[in-house]
């Protein structure tokens with residue numbers, strides 16, 4: 001696919017797609033490691049580990065330090081990582097250029113959700129600090145290992161919650177797990193050029209729709225033929241609200 005014809009909702013990945021969060025993730029990881037008396041890692045190293053969630057990030061750091069930590073030590077590191085993230089969700093990171101305009105432009109056209117390997121409370125904190133939370137119809141974070149992309153479970157949950165068929169929910173992400181999760185869930189996907197994992201993903205899936213800029217996605221949404229009525233947004237919002245009331 002090369003445009004938004006037939007698309008009724010969009011699921012965005014978070015880290016590396018909406019937010020350049022690597023500096024904050026590095027800070028939280030290093031602060032947690034420091035609490036445990038371990039050495040820091042530089043930004044490039046940490047950036048390359050982002051995308052599988054904090055438990056995988058901590059596992060990478062421990063592996064690089066050559067430490068075979070037990071479950072308790074990992075849990076303590078994770079607790080510290082979460083606390084440092086919540087204390088400063090977006091201190092040095094930033095929203096990628098063009099994302100605020102994209103959200104403002106899409107708001108009345110298509111419902112938007114976030115589907116991320118970050119656990120939901122951390123994802124909501126980052127999105128809130130980024131000013132993006134009010135635009136979203138839902139935040140689906142990986143709160144268990146089984147939910148982590150490339151598992152299709154979060155995308156399926158998002159489609160159900162929105163009341164759209166998977167084939168009409170576009171996944172927009174920067175890395176291979178995003179594309180693989182979309183494929184497994186039966187969702188179309190777009191790979192952004194500005195994120196962290198784009199090269200590996202583009203090599204693995206060369207036929208993926210590539211988005212050079214957020215503006216490209218916005219233009220696709222407002223082209224004739226791809227225009228979505230505000231009715232879709234209103235219907236989806238009221239579906240979400242009634243489902244939320246039932247929960």
Ligand SMILES: O=C(O)COP(=O)(O)O
Pocket residue numbers: 013014015016049050051052053054115116117118
């Ligand atoms: O690694 C993370 O913390 C989350 O990554 P994602 O938002 O790219 O899914």
